[in-house]
Amino acid sequence: xxxxxxxKSVMTLFCSPTCAYSHRARxxxxxxxISADIEYINVHQPPDDxxxxxxxxxxxxMIDRDLVLYDSNIIMEYLDERFPHPPLHPMDPVxxxxxxxxxxxxxxxxYRLTDExxxxxxxxxxxxxKILRESLLTAIPVFAAxxxxxxDEFSLVDCAVGPLLWRLPMLGVELPKHAxxxxxxxxxxxxxxxxxxxxxxxxxxxxQLD
Numbered sequence: 033x034x035x036x037x038x039x040k041s042v043m044t045l046f047c048s049p050t051c052a053y054s055h056r057a058r059x060x061x062x063x064x065x066i067s068a069d070i071e072y073i074n075v076h077q078p079p080d081d082x083x084x085x086x087x088x089x090x091x092x093x094m095i096d097r098d099l100v101l102y103d104s105n106i107i108m109e110y111l112d113e114r115f116p117h118p119p120l121h122p123m124d125p126v127x128x129x130x131x132x133x134x135x136x137x138x139x140x141x142x143y144r145l146t147d148e149x150x151x152x153x154x155x156x157x158x159x160x161x162k163i164l165r166e167s168l169l170t171a172i173p174v175f176a177a178x179x180x181x182x183x184d185e186f187s188l189v190d191c192a193v194g195p196l197l198w199r200l201p202m203l204g205v206e207l208p209k210h211a212x213x214x215x216x217x218x219x220x221x222x223x224x225x226x227x228x229x230x231x232x233x234x235x236x237x238x239x240q241l242d
Contacts, residue, residue, distance in 0.1 A: 043068040045107075046082050046093040048075045049232035052146065053104040054092040055195035060111045060120065063191065063226035072232060105135060108188050120188045134182060135192045141167055142196055149203050157204070165205050168214060176213035179220070186224075194221040198231075201239035215241055 045061065047054030049072045061068050073079060078089045086093045086102040093102040096114070101107050112120045122128045145167070148160040174182060181189045197218040200207065207214055218241055221227055 044095045045070050046073055046079075046085075046091055046095075047071070048073065048091045049234045051075070051091050052143065052195040052199060055198075055230060055232075055235065056104045056191055057092040057094065057107045057111070058230040058232075059191045059194060059227060060108050060188065062229040063120065063186070063224070064111060064115045064118065066111060066115055105139075105192075108191060112188060120186070120191065122183075122187070130182075131187060131189050134189050138189070138192050138196070146196060146199065146203060149205075154204075161203065161205050164203075165207070168205075168207070169211060172211060172213050175217045181217070190221055194218070194227055197241070198222065198235065199238065201241060207241065 043066070045054075045057055045068055047058065047070060058070060060066075061070070073082060073091065075089070075091055082093055083089055085095065085100045088102065090102055092104055092107055093100065094107045094110075096110075101110055109121075121131055142164060145160040145164040149157045149164070152160070178184050180186050181193055183189070197214070
């Protein structure tokens with residue numbers, strides 16, 4: 033009996049049009065010029081195919097032949113290894129490990145707060161908004177130091193940071209004037225063709241950073 037995975041003849045990414053984690057995976061796909069079907073779904077009414085593939089019904093979920101992956105970081109790493117050019121991870125193991133740790137910290141320190149903001153009523157979301165804003169401002173020297181995040185080369189770390197920064201105005205997180213290094217870094221990412229192509233119709237409607 034055919035499974036949902038082997039019924040797909042090409043690489044397929046199931047994703048939400050508003051989920052930042054899905055956006056990360058799409059950013060990598062477009063930066064690498066990967067040929068893949070991108071299927072936008074309603075996460076509140078996931079299709080049977082997705083439930084069959086992923087018991088959590090979460091997005092993003094990716095199928096490549098008989099392989100099924102459903103964690104954004106695992107998907108991003110797999111895409112970088114499966115399609116090695118252009119490489120989005122450092123080549124040496126020490127730098128690669130540092131990049132992985134940085135993505136982990138971004139998830140724990142920033143994405144965790146965005147998840148809270150989206151789940152809480154507006155007034156109760158003010159606390160995680162404030163914490164996220166202050167955490168980003170603390171990182172201004174990092175944003176200012178290099179062309180990209182901790183590197184002069186575009187990497188998976190940038191693919192993780194970009195979708196979060198794109199959502200700041202929508203989340204109600206305002207950056208002050210002295211946050212110009214963050215805004216300049218964000219502009220460098222947002223101007224990339226891969227980023228623009230990765231945006232869903234809903235994401236294009238989000239308010240922009242001032």
